[in-house]
Amino acid sequence: MNDLKKLLPMLGHTRGKRSAVTCMLKCDNACSKAVCNTSSNNYFRDIASAEFSRRSALGIGLAGALSAAVLVQGQNSNQGHNGVGNNGKGGKFAFTPIAPVDASVDAFNVPEGFDWSPIIRWGDPIFADAPDFNFAQQSPAAQAGQFGYNNDYTEILRQPNGKKGLLICNHEYVNPQIMFPAAAASPAEAAERRAIFRNAVGMSVVELERDKKGQPWSYIRGGKLNRRITVDTEFELTGPLAGSDFVKTLADPAGTKVFGTLGNCAGGTTPWGTILSGEENFNGFFRTNGTSVEDRRYGLGNSATGMGWEQEDPRFDARGEDYRNEPNRFGYIVEIDPENPNSTPKKHTSLGRFKHEGANVIIADNGKVVAYSGDDERFDYLYKFVSKNKYKKNNKAHNMTLLQEGDLYVAQFAGNSAAEIDGSGSVPADGAFDGSGSWLPLVVGGKSAIAGMSVQEVLVYTRLAADKAGATKMDRCEDVQPSLQTGKVYVACTNNTKRGLPGQAAADESNPRSENRDGHVVEITEKRNDATATSFSWNLLMLCGDPAKNTEAYFSGFPASQVSPISCPDNLAFDTQGNLWISTDGAPSVIGYNDGLFKVGLEGKNRGNVQQFASMPRDAETCGPVIHDDESLVFVAVQHPGEDGSYGANTSFFPDYVAQGTTPAPGQVRAPRPSVVQIFPKS
Template sequence: MSENRRLLLPMLDHVRGKRSAVTCALKCDNACLGEVCNTSDNGYFRDIAAGAISRRSALGLGLAGALTLAFTGTGAGRSEAAGLAPAAKGVTSKLDFTPISPVHFTVDEFTVPSGYSWTPIIRWGDPLFNDSPAFDIADQTEAAQARQFGYNNDYTDIIRIDGENGRRAVLFTNHEYTNEGIMFPKAQLDADPARVRAVARAAHGLSVVELTRRDKNSAWTYVKGAPLNRRFLIDTEYQLTGPAAGSALLKTAADPTGRTVKGTLGNCSGGTTPWGTILSGEENFNGYFRSAGTTAAQKRYGLSDKATGRGWELDDLRFDTRTAGYENEENRFGWVVEVDPMDPTSTPKKHTSLGRFKHEGANVRIAANGKAVAYSGDDERFDYLYKFVSKDTYREGDRAHNMTLLSEGDLYVAKFTGNSAGEIDGSGALPSDGAFDGRGEWLPLVVGGASAVPGMTVEEVLVFTRLAADKVGATKMDRCEDVEPHPTSGKVYVVCTNNSNRGKGTNALADEVNPRTANRDGHIIEITEDGGDQTATAFGWNLLLVAGDPAKNKTAYFAGYPTDKVSPISCPDNVAFDSSGYMWLATDGAPSSIGYNDGLFRVTLEGPERGKVEQFLSVPRDAETCGPIVHDAERHVYVSVQHPGEEGTFEEPHSLFPDYVKGGTPAAGQVRAPRPAVVQVLPAPHAK
């Protein structure tokens, strides 16, 4: 048996987390089976006296003066909502559809509503450059994969190019991880593991691809050989910015300056900035390194002295940080990456000012005072929610200046307090005041260029941000994934995907902002910054959703909307907004929680139907829904489909997405396998 399949054996009976056994092993190095990284004795959630804060005071904060900016120089953004007036109560979405029924987790189909059709834009292995070879799954090479679209696309955006009448755009996506067990036949896994590892390394990273279409209502096609096409690979150089750049904590034998890092790993979600660049979060980087695993920092980041499942340390010494001169290589990952998709010669950046942890992504809004504010969640059980506020201010039309805004500023971590003391018992039952709500504060980590954490320098705070947040008493959360400010209301939505360890053993108990023990379905927090000022250091909050299938979980909560009128939803992950103000939620883990394939859902945020959830699409068997983009004025929706058929093998695939055979079976000897892809969903006549 190959090592790539052997590493999965301990997970075969794993059902505790949100994902399949295979996904847990490959994506996050079995984080949910290992020891909890956060062993701090932080007060997990300090309830205050019931009634001390009224629901009105928590939710009734004005938002006058909040400033939202459309992208400059790059056309419309991922939700087409920036700069629009808030939607009126009772407004109808421009994207009409009849919600689909949930799809059983064994069904290998991409399902869309009646009147819509889908087609892939680009798939794993599609050639990007004029010299790129055609994809050959039976004979993959590192050189070929480096010139082809990567694997497991996650955060995605489509940015239109000005002056092209909506007919030309660039697509950005990151490539989170690989599943060699379904990428390669067993014979190759066993006979040529070095080749397998090399191809897998080339399938990581990022991609920028030009798109074209006939008119603004037709489907996109990617352009092979277009001038903006680019792959970011494991040897692509990234510039470190901010106070920790050049620190002794970031220097290695290969980079004695501590200012240049090769490659990016474990990229998950991201964000598109108001100045038109892309941010991507380095998330589960720890599973790529064999480390001494002895220091408090290494343990806090899940690093250990064990052979990695991927074995990259066999080919490149920097992935074995026990090696003299490479001890700090592990510190050079876990950052927010910024990429300019419009300049294929530009050097991407890793911003140390935003802190180092398992970034799900980062999303930026411009506050009324012109500061750039970036929100980011640490996607690990019992870790934290963060906010960055830039030192300098946004300048309209000055893209070069704006691309420096994330290099210096203040960093905060969130502490939540509830107003229903003694009522939270872990069942998820609603408190007597009819809402999960309360107050919060942003605890300073770095302010004005100085450390706010006793005993830690600025460099230490930024490189070991988890340890700094432990010290100041941040609230332990149920895996903050996407954190998105609404483009018009200014409210911030924090998606907590789940935490099956909440309240187990000595782990933190349930609290009002994380109200369920063994939280398998997740929930969504709605934050209103004080005075509508996104640079404020205090906020009100409430829970918008406590997810689940109401037919099976009686405590599922949908902002008071009738639970018999919603689509069941579990494990919310990524967020987008449309121009009418609706939220769109992508899920990751529903099969293991409620028995249905993951999907994309629309959520009403205002008016009498606040909390209404409607399922728009369902992805294939074993797949995750990622990177939603909603262009509702055109009635177009885009998603990245990651790890379809994850639990199968090359020889016995669980999925044949997206190249389903219509009207027949593959020809004799034809090799077919699931291929992660970016998909477009359009009104049926236009998708043909």
């Protein structure tokens, strides 16, 4: 037991269905360690509330941006279509919400009248010469030609005729205890497994096909655009850090190229048709001296990593001079062109270095690109990037340079009921959690706005710069999605059980619950017609939870007794009617149900109405929702099913038996397989 406790320090300390295995593999046991952010930034109760009137909160005009956001292959499915707006009735995509499913149940549940099937699973061959998947005959070469593990952010782009498409997906991390027996037979076998793991992360691009619109998709093995991006794929560094001393290593003395991308979590699709991906928990892949302020602020330490890649590849051991800068080359927003499998992906340093959940882009009325990104760490921050140059319609080459140069800001929130916030989550007397905010400058006009830090220092140590700026500590900002219909920006704050504990930041109006186990969603309204402005108004769309068990749950005034229980919001998407869709992770933490996908109304009488659409298999997280409600199709990435099990002692057999309603014979299916799933009406 003591050895297991050393390996899984979160064992016995996780909440609800969250697995201690997830904590180790996904985020390097972050919750078992000291909080990275020890800054003494001001909180709401220390800031005088600005004059603010909810009735005068102004929306943003995006008529021009909507038409500019049409992709070559189709619209950005994660941000909706040029639709009719949220009319409060939920739109034409109707379903009967499902009941929550107990966390002990291994099933993928969808509403009555719908069915589901996997489009692609871990190990499915995407190249013509790649072998079929075989649990007993895995190899690094085979995995390099097969769909990767633990799929996260997903996009499905459609050609105008609706018969062809592209699936793009992140692969965040691996689960060794499910992929292989517990112990390797020899050091050579252990090294081979680590090589397989390195080829199982990164990204995939896969062509899709079907006979006509509205039908489920099949993937094309050997599609000419099919691509795997792994830790060996070359990336170009862009922006002020490219060529700087902060990113030079023995293998790259020029500091201009990086091999691989790590911890890829959420992402977004740009109006010019490229894919953005966020490098999130990169710190867990590196061993450093762990003594510097910078290392501690990023959660880097001097201990053997969970993956052990430093045993074969010296760049993952940053204790020596040769590779001390290697961790500085990760933690960015990366951009790939899915239509060009031979293109070199880019890492954009102008958007800063931190645990990017992802990034999502809109075009402001003045033509500049605005990108929003959250730092997924307890008490870390929300960021906005504004490009120097302007978007040019039908000029992809130009637009692919827009994220290389611009201004970077971090958010500071102020509440208008600060004196009433006591950590209980009770709604203020004015009936809402709301207030005003400012985008504090970090880099503006090519110059640092932080005293004592150069532009390069701000961008490589962005967390430290944001500390100095006085940003508001948030409860794990994960996905940040601007609505292309209203311009309002939605921020999923997953949870923060450290909020309000001794020595930690107290509750404030944008994070109003102490020991926030269930998370909440922030709604930001930028200044009218100017997403590049440095001031905004905000409110909370919801405080998540189960109203039957959690009295402080709040849903913008919608009757709490009528909503589906929801906890730990993670990824966000929109449908054609302007409704918000939320996928959950580790939830509901105090409710005891499997994770799921939920639809939420944003306007009128339907605002705050949460309806559960799908429930995941046992131990799985819901990722990468894509809503094509114009075709009555919904897609999710099912990540780490059966993560609490082990090879030969599985807690899930998803997805290869649930659809048929049968349990496989012993030995027939030896482990669950993360998969991208499509949900469609029964014929």
